[in-house]
Structures are given as structure tokens and as C-alpha cells.
Amino acid sequence: MDDRIPMTQTGYNKIRAELERLENVVLSEVTQRIALAREEGDLSENAEYHGARETQGMVMAKIQFLRDKLSRAYIIDPAKVPRDVVALGASITVRDLESGEEETFTLVGAGEEDLDANRILITSPFSKGFIGKKIGDVVEVTVPRGTQRYEIVNLNYEDLDAALSREDDGTPGNP
DSSP, X not given: XXXXXXXXXXXXXXXXXXXXXXXXXXXXXXXXXXXXXXXXXXXXXXXXXXXXXXXXXXXHHHHHHHXXXXXXXXXXXXXXXXXXXXXXXXXXXXXXXXXXXXXXXXEEOTTOOBGGGTEEETTSHHHHTTTTOOTTOEEEEEETTEXXXXXXXXXXXXXXXXXXXXXXXXXXOOO
């Protein structure tokens, strides 16, 4: 099983920044909260101490999660992504062949996912069914409610191309 995590440099940088914030800011604040709570005396009945320790555990777990993700990352150069098939950075519109409903979403790497904006991970089970497909292809995807059939009705890389042009001119961008 391939446990590498595809991402763009932008996604890698976002995850790295979040890791640094957790390590350098959040963990320091939690450590200070623990120290202040310790000064209050009896730790067995000190809710602030126990809450701060619990927070510390959650922050450390998130730090380990992000370190693991970065250690397994491989950077994909969006400029080298083929434009005629579904791949990282593609915005695709699909039609549910059962209901006729259409939905558009963008396949992104780790660190760039945002379900509210229909930016879904390229490694998700849903996304994997579309990789390498072209406009007009019918794709069967297993979802919690069973197997769904979709037709790819549109494929573009406009968001990715716009982000690449911003990088080329030095303008910071968020693909």
C-alpha cells in the first residue's frame, strides 16, 4: 500500500506553518497554563490543571499527526499535470446518472482541502474513481449509500492555471 501523500508546495507550506504555530505558539501557551494551574496547589481537584493537560495532549497529538503527514508528503508540480485527464488541481463537473444532478468540485492535495468550497482530497475514496478519466467517461464510485454512477461533463484547470500565473509573477496565491 502506498502511504505517500500527494500535495502541492502550497499545501505543504500550509501544513508546515500550522505545525510551526502549534509547536511555537500554542504549545507554549498550554505549558504556561499548566504552570499557572500547578501554582494553585492540590492538583487532584484542580480542574484548570486537568483541562490544560488534556489540551496539551490534544495539541501533541495534532503535532504528531502533522509531522507524520509531512514526512510522507511528496510534492507534485502542478505545471506538469496533464490537462486532458482528471488529476491534481482539476475542477470537474459530474452528473449523477441516477438523479441527473450536477456538482462541481476541485481535487486538491493535503493541506488545501475545504469541503465547504468543494475542494476535496485527491486521495479520498471518492476522488480516486475520477483520476485519469476524461470528459464523457462514466465513473462508478462506492459511497456510503452504495455505488453511484457519474458522468464527467466538464474538466478544467482554470483555478490551477490562475494560481500558477500568480506564482510566476511573484504574487502570493492560494490555489
